[in-house]
Amino acid sequence: MTESQPLLDVSGLSIRVAGANRPLVDDVSFTLNSGETLCIVGESGCGKSLTALALMGLLDGTPLRIEGGTAMFQETDLLSASQSTLRSLRGDRIAMIFQEPMTSLNPALRIGDQIAEAVREHRGVSHEAGRARALEMLERVRIPAAESRLDEYPHQLSGGMRQRVMIAMALANDPALLIADEPTTALDVTIQAQILDLMRNLGRETGAAQIMITHDLGVVAEMADKVAVMYAGRIVEAGSTEQIFDDPQHPYTLGLMSSMPSLSGKSQRLVTIPGTVPSPQDMPIGCRFAARCPFADAACDAPPPLVDLNDGHRVACWHAPIENAGIAPGWKETA
Amino acid sequence: MLAFLARRIIIAIPTVILISIFVFSLQHLLPGDPILVMAGEERDPDVIAALREKYRFNDPIPMQYLAWAGNALQGDLGISLRTQQPVLELIGEKLPVTIQLAVMALIIAILIGIPAGVLSAYKKGTWIDWVANIIALSGLSVPNFWLGIMLILLVSVKLGWLPASGYMPLTEDPLQSIRVMIMPAFVLGTAIAATLMRHTRSAMLSVLKSDYVRTARAKGLKERVVLIKHALRNALVPVVTVITLLFGELLAGAVLTEQIFTIPGFGKLVVDAVFNRDYAVVQGIVLCTGIAFIFMNILADAAYRILNPRMSQ
Numbered sequence A: 001m002t003e004s005q006p007l008l009d010v011s012g013l014s015i016r017v018a019g020a021n022r023p024l025v026d027d028v029s030f031t032l033n034s035g036e037t038l039c040i041v042g043e044s045g046c047g048k049s050l051t052a053l054a055l056m057g058l059l060d061g062t063p064l065r066i067e068g069g070t071a072m073f074q075e076t077d078l079l080s081a082s083q084s085t086l087r088s089l090r091g092d093r094i095a096m097i098f099q100e101p102m103t104s105l106n107p108a109l110r111i112g113d114q115i116a117e118a119v120r121e122h123r124g125v126s127h128e129a130g131r132a133r134a135l136e137m138l139e140r141v142r143i144p145a146a147e148s149r150l151d152e153y154p155h156q157l158s159g160g161m162r163q164r165v166m167i168a169m170a171l172a173n174d175p176a177l178l179i180a181d182e183p184t185t186a187l188d189v190t191i192q193a194q195i196l197d198l199m200r201n202l203g204r205e206t207g208a209a210q211i212m213i214t215h216d217l218g219v220v221a222e223m224a225d226k227v228a229v230m231y232a233g234r235i236v237e238a239g240s241t242e243q244i245f246d247d248p249q250h251p252y253t254l255g256l257m258s259s260m261p262s263l264s265g266k267s268q269r270l271v272t273i274p275g276t277v278p279s280p281q282d283m284p285i286g287c288r289f290a291a292r293c294p295f296a297d298a299a300c301d302a303p304p305p306l307v308d309l310n311d312g313h314r315v316a317c318w319h320a321p322i323e324n325a326g327i328a329p330g331w332k333e334t335a
Numbered sequence B: 001m002l003a004f005l006a007r008r009i010i011i012a013i014p015t016v017i018l019i020s021i022f023v024f025s026l027q028h029l030l031p032g033d034p035i036l037v038m039a040g041e042e043r044d045p046d047v048i049a050a051l052r053e054k055y056r057f058n059d060p061i062p063m064q065y066l067a068w069a070g071n072a073l074q075g076d077l078g079i080s081l082r083t084q085q086p087v088l089e090l091i092g093e094k095l096p097v098t099i100q101l102a103v104m105a106l107i108i109a110i111l112i113g114i115p116a117g118v119l120s121a122y123k124k125g126t127w128i129d130w131v132a133n134i135i136a137l138s139g140l141s142v143p144n145f146w147l148g149i150m151l152i153l154l155v156s157v158k159l160g161w162l163p164a165s166g167y168m169p170l171t172e173d174p175l176q177s178i179r180v181m182i183m184p185a186f187v188l189g190t191a192i193a194a195t196l197m198r199h200t201r202s203a204m205l206s207v208l209k210s211d212y213v214r215t216a217r218a219k220g221l222k223e224r225v226v227l228i229k230h231a232l233r234n235a236l237v238p239v240v241t242v243i244t245l246l247f248g249e250l251l252a253g254a255v256l257t258e259q260i261f262t263i264p265g266f267g268k269l270v271v272d273a274v275f276n277r278d279y280a281v282v283q284g285i286v287l288c289t290g291i292a293f294i295f296m297n298i299l300a301d302a303a304y305r306i307l308n309p310r311m312s313q
């Protein structure tokens, strides 16, 4: 733990659809230091993307409202800042790449222009300088024959190449923070590994802190310094990568671990957690994992607070540390 | 792009030939013998025979067609029965008037329809969207002739700002020419503007939801740049197609509008020619209109390709 101010300090972030009775993202808190990579992991629909979009100030124009919390980024509260302040940070100090490389680039504009545009917007440089920077970035993300790619359109590139372009675009202004929302989910396995490699190397080279959103613990193991596990809009467990992988404490994290082939040992069989995530309408007031949790009891009707077990390892479970609960989890195996 | 245009023009040639065959057969399909009409009241057999010879009515029909098409290629579309002027000259006189009206109407429609569509999509569900939609709906439901007459009554008769009718060639006095034409162009443009607004709005609504617009915002671009450079550019692709389809409506509307404002254009030429059985003129008009349609389609395809790089490879 560093004593100095963290780069990003998110506290109590809650997001709700206007008029809904439960928030979709509820009281999410985490911190991130310069150069660190935080992985936010959780099943689809648990609020990972909403969290990222809220930090970017990109929820405008949707029915989603930020209901509370702060997100201090270098003296600015991202959650209460004006759109013009956010606009000057976006694509400059904080950049984001998205899950769908096939649709995230503008089909009508040339690759080079799309990268250079971000540079010109924030640095006010000339057309030529923007283009030179675009070329430099394409080379850095290891796009072959970068010079000739500048004037190509997105449809001329493969998915993996497009995601490289997105990375080049995001890093063009040397951001302090890069948010990557499932950047490899839509790609083939071999391409996934290449993109993750690239992101790790570029992260090291540029010193940019990264928030890597994923539902894949394999990605977490590859990339993370820190992990936050989300379930149904809440962080249920957070800590360093060692803490989470070596000593998982939340029953949901345990379930995720045993559903990972390489970590669950011998077989390639996937273990799935029985049951489904409660829908936002009938979200329980108490622990949101209770319906699927083998340890659940009467205590779990109240919402468990996220408490620090030791040295930054935070868990939201009434029965943590789980060793003391004395019951073996009964995850079922599926073929 | 040049190769594309060349290809499109070559592909258009069979279409032009088909149109010309159709136009030629008009002469034979329409009731009445054009030679008899040409020969006048006396129906002097010598004159009739001479005319039949001159227009090769004694030749087999394919030969007649070839002769006619050969003349047409050289710009000889025959002589108007009514005015004894060469048809090409008549068309050359009237067509620019109608083109000016149509182009001004289209410009007005684009200047109103596209920004209104962008704005109402961007402000979807707000009062701005409602007002734009209500105006568009009225633009679509108000008949051209009614709007035209009302405008003449208000702007010309009551306020005396603009002339109610007439025409001034663009080449003679451009300013006055535009002044005279602006009200008819507005009348003709409103319905088109409303259609364009509706299409722009729905195209913008779907584009604004797209991932690349979110990417543009994530880059920190100004909202204006996001809207115009990133969203509108893509939304225009279907709108351009709509503009092509509206071209027929525009021409038909022009004929009517010219009647209301007594503009001596193509519309008047068409009406006079049809009522007077002036076959050569009708033929010339149909031929020119057909070729104009083909030309407009090629232009629209070119615009479509410019806007949509996926088409260009």
Ligand SMILES: Nc1ncnc2c1ncn2[C@@H]1O[C@H](COP(=O)(O)OP(=O)(O)O)[C@@H](O)[C@H]1O
Pocket: A017, A024, A042, A043, A044, A045, A046, A047, A048, A049, A050, A051, A062, A063, A064, A280
């Ligand atoms: N624009 C929206 N309007 C209403 N609900 C939304 C919207 N976007 C996302 N949601 C809901 O918010 C929840 C979290 O979504 P998201 O953050 O995208 O999940 P993920 O963790 O898969 O990224 C989901 O239940 C989703 O249905």
Ligand code: SF4
Pocket: A250, A251, A252, A287, A288, A289, A290, A291, A293, A294, A295, A296, A297, A299, A300, A304, A316, A317, A318, A319, A320
């Ligand atoms: S609080 Fe209860 S229900 Fe929730 S995870 Fe812990 S044991 Fe399970």
Ligand SMILES: [Mg+2]
Pocket: A045, A048, A049, A050, A181, A182
């Ligand atoms: Mg997501």
